[in-house]
Amino acid sequence: MSNHRRRRKARKMSQRKREFLERAGYCNQHHNLSRCRGGNKSSQNLILFDERRHAAFHLLCGNRTLREAAELFIRLDNMRKKYYGM
Numbered sequence: 908m909s910n911h912r913r914r915r916k917a918r919k920m921s922q923r924k925r926e927f928l929e930r931a932g933y934c935n936q937h938h939n940l941s942r943c944r945g946g947n948k949s950s951q952n953l954i955l956f957d958e959r960r961h962a963a964f965h966l967l968c969g970n971r972t973l974r975e976a977a978e979l980f981i982r983l984d985n986m987r988k989k990y991y992g993m
């Protein structure tokens with residue numbers, strides 16, 4: 908890779924990083940076990956999400972824990988395999 912391409916790639920990566928940090932600047936604390944289900948503010952229960960990912964998680968998964976969400980996606984994938992055989 909030429910020096911010019913390497914510099915361009917580095918500049919592009921730093922722009923991506925800058926954009927990520929801009930988004931991450933709007934970080935939310937996500938409770939793995941939601942407060943309405945008895946979750947607390949301990950560091951074991953809190954996860955930092957940027958705002959967009961946090962909203963997307965709740966849109967897809969409601970108040971499920973990460974493990975419950977993963978189990979839901981596995982169950983959906985198993986249903987897909989059962990019905991479409993892929």
Ligand SMILES: [Zn+2]
Binds near residue numbers: 938961
């Ligand atoms: Zn949350």
